Structures are given as C-alpha cells and as structure tokens.
Amino acid sequence: MNRRAFLSLLSAAAQAQSPARVAFSFDDFAWSDIPRLTPDEAMDAYLRPLAKRDLKATLFVCGRHVKGERGMELLKRWGDAGHLIGNHTFSHRSYHAGGSTPDAFAEDIERGQAVIENLPGFRKIFRFPQLKEGDTKIKRDACRAFLRKRGYRTGHVTIDASDWFYDQHLRARLAADGPIDLARYREAYLNHLWDRAIYYDVLSRKVLGRSIPHVLLLHYNYSNALLLDSIAEMFAERGWGLIGTEEAFTDPVYSRQPDIVPAGESLVWALGKESGRFASELRYPGEDGEYEKDKVEALGL
Numbered sequence: 696m697n698r699r700a701f702l703s704l705l706s707a708a709a710q711a712q713s714p715a716r717v718a719f720s721f722d723d724f725a726w727s728d729i730p731r732l733t734p735d736e737a738m739d740a741y742l743r744p745l746a747k748r749d750l751k752a753t754l755f756v757c758g759r760h761v762k763g764e765r766g767m768e769l770l771k772r773w774g775d776a777g778h779l780i781g782n783h784t785f786s787h788r789s790y791h792a793g794g795s796t797p798d799a800f801a802e803d804i805e806r807g808q809a810v811i812e813n814l815p816g817f818r819k820i821f822r823f824p825q826l827k828e829g830d831t832k833i834k835r836d837a838c839r840a841f842l843r844k845r846g847y848r849t850g851h852v853t854i855d856a857s858d859w860f861y862d863q864h865l866r867a868r869l870a871a872d873g874p875i876d877l878a879r880y881r882e883a884y885l886n887h888l889w890d891r892a893i894y895y896d897v898l899s900r901k902v903l904g905r906s907i908p909h910v911l912l913l914h915y916n917y918s919n920a921l922l923l924d925s926i927a928e929m930f931a932e933r934g935w936g937l938i939g940t941e942e943a944f945t946d947p948v949y950s951r952q953p954d955i956v957p958a959g960e961s962l963v964w965a966l967g968k969e970s971g972r973f974a975s976e977l978r979y980p981g982e983d984g985e986y987e988k989d990k991v992e993a994l995g996l
C-alpha cells in the first residue's frame with residue numbers, strides 16, 4: 696500500500712471512530728401549555744442546564760404561540776441569554792398534502808417572522824412544521840426558492856424523535872390525576888432519545904462516511920423542562936460532545952438540499968433516501984407516535 700492510500704485509510708478509520716456531537720434545538724414555543732410550572736420557571740428549566748454547560752441552543756417559534764407581551768418577555772429572556780430564535784411559521788400549518796399552497800405557506804412564514812424579527816437572537820433560520828418540506832417537486836422547489844430569496848437557511852434536524860408523543864402521554868396522566876412514576880418515565884424517555892440518536896448517528900456514518908455534528912429536535916414542553924439536564928448529562932456521559940446549534944449549522948452538510956419527494960424528515964434520513972442505497976432502513980415517516988405507542992403502553996407509563 697502506498698503512503699497516500701495508507702493515510703486515507705487512517706483518516707477513514709479516524710472518522711469512523713470520531714466521537715459524535717450534538718446540538719439542541721427546540722420547536723413550538725407553546726409556553727402557555729406547560730403544566731405545573733409558571734412560565735418563568737419553565738424558561739428557567741431550559742436556560743439553567745444550557746448555561747451550566749455554556750451551550751447555545753435554538754428555539755423555533757410559531758407566531759401564534761407567542762400570545763402577546765408575556766410570550767415576548769419570555770422570548771427576550773431566551774435571546775438575552777445568547778440563544779437563537781428561528782422561524783417555524785405563524786400557524787404551524789403543514790406544507791404537505793391537504794396543507795398550505797406555496798403562496799399561503801410563504802405568507803405564513805412572513806407572518807411568523809413579523810412576530811419575532813425584533814427579538815434578540817432572531818436569525819433567518821426556518822424549520823418546517825413536522826419537518827415536511829413539500830409533497831411535490833413544485834411545492835418543494837417553490838419554497839426553497841422563496842427561502843433563498845428572503846435570506847433564510849433551513850434549520851435542519853438530524854436526530855428526530857417523537858419526544859412530543861411521550862410528553863402527550865405524561866400530560867394526559869397529569870390531567871387525569873393518575874399515578875405517575877417519574878423515575879420510570881425518565882428512564883423510558885431517555886432510552887428512547889438515546890435509541891434515536893444512535894440510529895441517526897449510525898445512519899450518518901453509513902450515508903456520509905462520518906458522524907456529522909448533529910442537531911437534535913426536541914420540543915419546548917413539560918418533559919424537556921423536567922429532563923433537559925438529564926438529557927444533556929446522558930449524552931455527555933456516553934461520550935458525545937455537546938455543541939451550539941450555530942456551530943453545528945456551519946458544517947457544509949447543512950447546505951445540502953436532498954432531491955427527494957416527499958421532501959423533509961431528518962436531513963440524514965433525506966440524504967440516505969436520495970442516495971437510493973438504504974431503502975430498507977428508512978421507514979416513512981422517519982418518526983411518529985405510531986411507532987412508540989405500543990412501547991409506551993407496554994411500559995405502563
């Protein structure tokens with residue numbers, strides 16, 4: 696083997712071994728829906744574990760969830776702490792079949808921006824509701840062109856997980872005043888996030904030949920207010936590096952625009968799909984409550 700081949704083999708081996716990294720992003724700032732905590736306590740529950748680790752995260756906001764001055768005050772706290780705020784449309788209406796047309800979707804993006812654009816930390820980063828980027832090529836490309844024209848980048852996710860489904864379950868228990876074993880819930884929820892993180896990291900190594908700096912999608916909800924510190928600790932203890940979302944987004948992979956229809960899902964999923972090489976490993980949708988229902992019920996959460 697010549698020296699160049701040897702060095703490239705060595706570098707491939709190093710890539711395969713390189714520790715994974717993850718950044719946090721939160722969707723759907725539905726601050727008024729969080730039970731048992733005041734809005735400020737919930738915000739503290741997010742800011743504290745991030746500050747402790749000197750991490751910067753991104754919150755994707757739907758204008759309709761801001762709900763006036765109180766929501767703006769909370770978002771100012773988020774932005775003043777050095778975190779970023781991205782656009783998630785005004786209404787959270789889907790861009791897939793039965794959802795918005797390209798024009799209506801563009802208007803929804805503009806309307807969402809108008810609510811949040813003067814906040815500290817606002818950036819032109821756009822995250823698609825439910826990670827659905829258009830169910831036809833015409834819709835997909837119309838929105839890509841619109842975002843480009845308006846100076847937006849897509850706020851891609853690489854690790855998707857149905858955290859919202861676990862949270863729904865927990866909140867239903869709370870509402871019914873049923874017994875809650877939080878330790879059990881915590882264990883099951885962390886296991887679920889870990890399982891999804893490993894799946895997408897392995898997929899990244901197969902599809903791209905390396906572990907890309909991941910962006911984890913979580914929601915601004917009760918479960919993550921309770922458990923964000925544990926989630927960060929889990930990743931760190933298991934050898935993952937924790938990074939800021941802005942840092943993750945500097946990786947060139949985040950400029951990729953996979954040529955698939957329907958478009959969307961995790962970026963790693965979409966690139967796998969585009970390659971045509973991993974069809975049997977890519978369920979559709981990538982994540983959904985349907986996949987978790989039986990597990991959550993069997994655990995009696």
Ligand SMILES: [Zn+2]
Pocket residue numbers: 722723783787823824825
């Ligand atoms: Zn959302």
